[in-house]
Amino acid sequence: MKTRAAFVRKAPGQFEVGEVDLGEPRQNELLIKMSAAGLCHSDDHIATGDIPAGVYPMIGGHEGAGVVAGVGPNTPGFSEGDKVVFSFLPSCGRCRWCAAGMQNLCDLGAGLLSGGRPDDPTSFRTTMDGAPVGQMCGLGTFAEHTVVSVDNAVKVDEDLDLSKAVLTGCGVGTGWGSAVNSAAVYPGDTVIVMGVGGIGINAVQGAAHAGAANVIAVDPVAFKREKAQELGATHAAETIEEGAEIARSLTNGQGADSAIVTVGVTKGEHVAGAFAAIRKAGTCVVTGLGNITDVGLPISIGELTLFQKRLQGSLFGASNPKKDILLMLSLYKAGKLKLDELITNTYTLDDINQGYKDMHDGKNIRGVIVF
Ligand SMILES: NC(=O)c1ccc[n+]([C@@H]2O[C@H](COP(=O)([O-])OP(=O)(O)OC[C@H]3O[C@@H](n4cnc5c(N)ncnc54)[C@H](O)[C@@H]3O)[C@@H](O)[C@H]2O)c1
Ligand SMILES: [Zn+2]
Ligand SMILES: [Zn+2]
Incomplete structure (x- = not known):
């Protein structure tokens, strides 16, 4: 046809x-x-x-x-x-x-x-x-x-x-799962979501859903920061440095439990900013994609080793599509996922x-x- x-x-x-x-x-x-x-x-x-x-x-x-x-x-x-x-x-x-x-x-x-x-x-x-x-x-x-x-x-x-x-x-399972599965957000956590598009907004929802006490949405666009705050973010910042500062101010200087990178065209420097914002033994989740041939991340190897930080990639939020798409839809029907x-x-x-x-x-x- x-x-x-x-x-x-x-x-x-x-x-x-x-x-x-x-x-x-x-x-x-x-x-x-x-x-x-x-x-x-x-x-x-x-x-x-x-x-x-x-x-x-x-x-x-x-x-x-x-x-x-x-x-x-x-x-x-x-x-x-x-x-x-x-x-x-x-x-x-x-x-x-x-x-x-x-x-x-x-x-x-x-x-x-x-x-x-x-x-x-x-x-x-x-x-x-x-x-x-x-x-x-x-x-x-x-x-x-x-x-x-x-x-x-x-x-x-x-x-x-x-x-x-x-x-x-795609968007909901990827974002929600990036927070719930890949960052394994735990009640009381402080979470940074970097980039509030169709993916990041669902990382915000997922982090809030998992019980994060603080969800800091980072995006250069004011409209995105407003939307994030309507959907579960407790704080918003224009830059990752500002978001990291908020995370430290909320955690006695330690840093975010997790930072999830959902920037539209993700580059090594974005990952480095999120990695620097997490606490000892914290998790930096990379969900965003950029130029597929890019290699190298300007992160501190010392922080990786000595602060025991975790760098975690995430494909479809580590979801099981045949189960989790139906789970997302049942949460939607129950009014728990927008x-x-x-x-x-x-x-x-x-x-x-x-x-x-x-x-x-x-x-x-x-x-x-x-x-
Ligand atoms: N891993 C996966 O399974 C998977 C699945 C779907 C999409 N993706 C990728 O996720 C990324 C996000 O997709 P989307 O559809 O949400 O894109 P989008 O364009 O809707 O959203 C990206 C957001 O990032 C923001 N941004 C740009 N630069 C920033 C910076 N320096 N700091 C903070 N925020 C910044 C933009 O303002 C925008 O709000 C894309 O790279 C996409 O290819 C990955
Ligand atoms: Zn997609
Ligand atoms: Zn298979």
């Missing part, structure tokens, strides 16, 4: 909306009529080339939700009309990592930026004039229809509004570049395309 999609032809480049050919779902695949797609900063990394895609053109989008419109042959568990939220990470359920309760690290993740099928990276579901068109994370959610693997699909309750639930497929308040603006597919401009201009906590 034909469908309209937003893709980048080269990096650096902009999204362009056009028609692509979409193949039939194979076994263990679903045809989805998209309801909503979130504008995560990671898709912008594909457009800028900070994270190069395996193939161009590449359809963007990995935060998505929609309704099953077709089911591949011999594919149990799904029916037409089911509502699904995508996990941006596939989980096969069979590899070492899935078996050990670390679905976010599933071996299928290796093919994620190939643009092809995660379990068969040289085979493409979308084409244009016969040539392959990639799907970001094997999903390509910036499209009216898409075909995805059941490994990425989480069936959700019928009464959920997918234009809100969509956020659990989703509606995170969506600053909605867009049509054709307005996608405006959506990313608004993200860069600091106007959005999260922008969402509603189909």
